[in-house]
Amino acid sequence: MASRTNGGSSNGPVDKGADFANYFCTYAFLYHQKEMLSDRVRMDAYYNAVFQNKHHFQGKFRYLFVEIRLEKAVKIEYFEADASYIAVLDVGTGSGILAIWSAQAGARKVYAVEATKMSEHARTLVQANNLQDIVEVIEGSIEEVVLPEKVDVIISEWMGYFLLRESMFDSVICARDRWLKPSGVM
Numbered sequence: 001m002a003s004r005t006n007g008g009s010s011n012g013p014v015d016k017g018a019d020f021a022n023y024f025c026t027y028a029f030l031y032h033q034k035e036m037l038s039d040r041v042r043m044d045a046y047y048n049a050v051f052q053n054k055h056h057f058q059g060k061f062r063y064l065f066v067e068i069r070l071e072k073a074v075k076i077e078y079f080e081a082d083a084s085y086i087a088v089l090d091v092g093t094g095s096g097i098l099a100i101w102s103a104q105a106g107a108r109k110v111y112a113v114e115a116t117k118m119s120e121h122a123r124t125l126v127q128a129n130n131l132q133d134i135v136e137v138i139e140g141s142i143e144e145v146v147l148p149e150k151v152d153v154i155i156s157e158w159m160g161y162f163l164l165r166e167s168m169f170d171s172v173i174c175a176r177d178r179w180l181k182p183s184g185v186m
């Protein structure tokens with residue numbers, strides 16, 4: 001019968017502390033980020049997912065046209081009724097590339113949450129792209145961070161080796177439950 005090397009049940013929950021110590025912490029190393037960023041097929045897929053869906057990152061506008069009849073003339077006035085822009089949450093931002101692309105696609109604000117020290121490098125990349133007023137890099141676990149607002153979009157590259165290896169799925173669901181607006185998209 002198969003069992004985990006730590007002696008635990010193969011059906012029990014993942015020990016996130018052990019997972020972080022043995023695997024997840026490697027995301028703090030630049031070589032690991034470089035490996036992922038160098039995967040052209042992977043990066044093209046993420047780039048296309050963001051930029052072919054720019055409407056999810058751009059402002060939601062409603063236009064109100066009022067027709068006023070003055071003798072023979074018709075006057076149409078234009079009002080902007082709702083100028084709310086999109087807020088995005090990037091769960092496990094790593095290098096910050098998805099957060100940067102979200103900002104470039106038109107997001108008003110991007111909260112880039114990263115549990116490792118890679119957040120320092122992500123912050124540097126955000127500044128190098130002059131997006132520090134849009135992208136806020138937050139170091140911490142998504143289960144513990146506090147955001148100033150609910151978001152319209154959650155973006156994340158949560159699928160690790162063998163699909164579920166990074167144990168990120170639970171974190172993405174937690175982010176959805178805590179921070180996604182009812183009308184939001186993932």
